[in-house]
Amino acid sequence: MVFPDQGGQLTSFGSANGGEDYGSSTLWNSTIINSGINNGSLSQARLDDMAIRNVIGYYYAGMDEKVLPSVVGATDWGRNVRANHSKLIREHGAASLSLLKNTNGALPLNAPSSIAIFGAHAGPVIAGPGTGFTVTGVPDTYQGHLAGGSGSGATPFPYLVTPHDALLQRAIQDDSMIRWVMNDTYSDSTEWTVTGGTTGFGYGTSAAPSFENYVVDMEVCIVFLNAYSGEGGDRSELSNAEQDTLVTTIASNCNNTMVVINTVGARVLDAWIEHENVTAVVYGGLLGQNSGYSITDVLYGDVNPSGRLAYTIAKNESDYATGVCHTANCNFKEGVYIDYKYFDAYNITPRYEFGYGLSYTSFAYTNISIQQTASINGSHASGTITVGGREDLWNNVINVTATITNSGSVSGNEVAQLYVSFPDEAEQPIRQLRGFEKVSLDQKESTEVSFPLRRRDLSYWDVVAQEWAVANGTYNFTVGASSRDLRLAATLVINTE
Template structure:
């Protein structure tokens, strides 16, 4: 086995000795206790695991190897208990690598709806499709990346660079997935904010270690950890640790983030799963809090594993205590029972490696020929959910003299730009959507899935124009600038389409290695907009982008009458767009990020070049909590469009702000101890775990059996027998009762954090002539010199008839008005004056009131 098996966890947790940032060790790994809504599932899990052998427990925790099962990740099975391999499958927007599935909008579009009910419906629909394909764990939703840098390649998989908006969308998505009977996996934990160097070497740079995202304690709690706390409170069954290092300790080896923060402070009861090849040690990761490794092999198809037989050896030689493996298995089975997998499970009926009907069950080994794809259609009526989210996430940025909605009486409509049309090679021709050909409806990487079809803007708009008796032309060649000018000078209505794409770092598109190289439009977008606007005095621009782009140079052009952002809306893209363009749906989306005037306005950027003299690139989060609108506010930078902004075909007013203080008991740090770690089995001598003669080995498959009773020989590790103190940190094997984190004590942290401290009520009125949606937004100023000028703390989406008014009420919790105190290692409500603001964007807050707390 590689030397990495004996990586010193103490050194890994403490970080590089000469590094400015380090992650303190935290041991032992907290064991599950079935707290709260987990009680019944925990009891079932304990009963099940108590009947397992050591090898069966290890099979639960260990992946069988890349391309050794039909899913992107499979655990081992337990034939004696008729327990099949668990199936882990991407993605956070649908079932990846299969057919007859739905291509849902990206998370960023869900964030733009500001509608938690739509987040739930999407989650439920995705969960139903995963369940129908035989999936046990859906690898989503995403709160990491949060969106520290606008160029971040996978930002679109998540919801917004704001912890409250993201946290609420995470919680409702998780509820939807798990209500469908599938385990949700919140990812990527934590600080995974760029693709460059996430796994070490990239492009022309050869480096030995993954990037270290260096985050201070206050920023961790008030920003990046916040939405994961919401995920834990929602009962998420699984959390995926990320590729990057945090403060110079790998995420899946980081005892502070996994043991102290996630399992200790947040009280997480489910299991921690590695990202694919995110494991860097065997004993180390086990003791640091990782519970399942995926896909199970050290390198894809290597046939070697940090766990499997090596975990068996680690238990036999006493390096890993038996209670720790028991807890790993209990956590996995608790999540299994919590979502009802024991009653909802169907056979795996697809194969991630081919869409052929017949093929090899063990794809890499080329063995087990059978029917591997049953082509089960799991789509139901989910296209309706896709279309609704697509239209309700549309953000109207500009609309001069009611240019939109279109009336249907337009004489000659012309559309321009490659983004309006189809991928000429086929909708799924680029693996994992790794190209930007045709209209953009999904980013690239493992966060994607296959389109069953894609309704393009060209198809949908042309059908509408023809139905209404108008004339129509489409120019979808991005280089046909002269032709575009000619047609634009003739058309009565011109619609220009442009996009900007990004994705996961293992795919490069136009020299963009996951992260965007810039914030400009792709495929000649600016040139096409300029050409058309120069000739057509009714130019409408539609943007399909994964995040903000720079539009300041053209958005104020007098001939550009409307600008609509539609994100990455999924398979119903054109239909959703037509619903908005022609007024069937009144746009009510709000931008889930800030649109700066120039790239430097955000104050953060990707680390594109490794730091000199460092074995691992170092990205210091020196901006702290000040990302996106928080930074713009602090630096007093005027954006093109602010966070939370979005127009409507109607108008709305806000009035009568009322803030009612609700007395709450004092905040008391949690004081208590756990029970000792339960031991649920008996470890036999090494002979009982030898590889049996009756098992035929499958090439590259990861097994739990050992090959020799000589454990050193079985491990293949030249350093086997080193003193335990060299690589087992103090306390890591201690199964005695432990003190509970004072900031913990319940799901998401100390239960007192969720006491209600105030009720806020405001009157919202539709002052326009058509039915429309408005999103009242509640912001709070915490008042301190190191605080943001304001932070989002509440929102909802309302549908109001013309002239209708309603009262919107929401509450504030102690958590909403607290700061993280680094010295006290707990949450505190400071003595600074708190102020409440209400309006419909982060910079349009007409109502304000001082918040007088009774704590």
């Protein structure tokens, strides 16, 4: 069913005949619809199709045969429908985090004697955990722990566990000393000196609060950063000067500085990523109500990180195909060369490529195999047109397999990725993701991953014929841990004649 966003429908019959099924009562009132039927602007068959699509979900779910629960008021908290959602949110949050840097095995933590945490993102916002509803955009950074979206993506948490909450619990459990400055630009005017002494670890938490004082002699320093965006307003920056200064200030005084980032979209890291004292970086999206637990689970190794970047992190903002647009009308001219496809086409070295992510263990790739499981008849798909295109586009025609082995010392999850390169005739990007499989392996365990490919996966859009086409020639198949860490390769010649 096609459902437009608020204000997205501009015409009555152009929208209906273009495929829209649910729309504006102003543009689709009874008078207008009847008039359209009578003058031929809208067919009865199309109207019937729209009606069916509006109710098909109701019948598909068997709602016409089931006893529905009673309706409760918006402020009635007596009914708990969350079941084990809290547990799942914590698990999925941790699973989504990507470990981008881990110098000399700085992570996972092992009951450190002292921890200092920094940044507004480490703790709660002054009033929360809700952010209020807005469709007019939000600031580029959030002055509290960012764990949910805004606008139509707003997340009304029943509670929010911040990194400070979770780390404090862990510090109590491990008998660690913990300090915090939960602000991005904190400064303290108090002069605090001891003749012949220091403001370091020996003074515990009685040292005058400041970035510089709270890092002295700390075993671990963790800086928390975020980047925010919401409905009605895009981000105006891909990095933030205040937050980057915070990282460099801490790293210049603490030789084991770790950075945790939760962001809406890509965040450039090069102001500090190569700093010798930045030993680890954990990177992710917005993790929900148990965000602090999810982050701490990864930091302490209760969960082996397995998140993989869903976009490229560039070294410089100018490396992206399109920069930040500050006008109402933006010219996006990159065509199909989006994200990693653009970086590949122009041989640009990213900071962290699409699909990248480290683990606390290691994985080996062996034994790639390709089998054509069905013939590909004709260069263009010719099946009956159905939902999503011609029916034969969805026929499985090739299967690629590879063996993944956990070659490290702890159990972990690997995300094997399949990329396909087309013959030159197709004029396609250098490689395109066509499958990924996540596998959980104990140490020294192996398994075979399989990537079934449909005709659509091997097709390109023929603008002349206005059909999906398969090019004749040699296709290259590569399997690896990211778009640039490709471990296995094989080829297959496809002939559609």
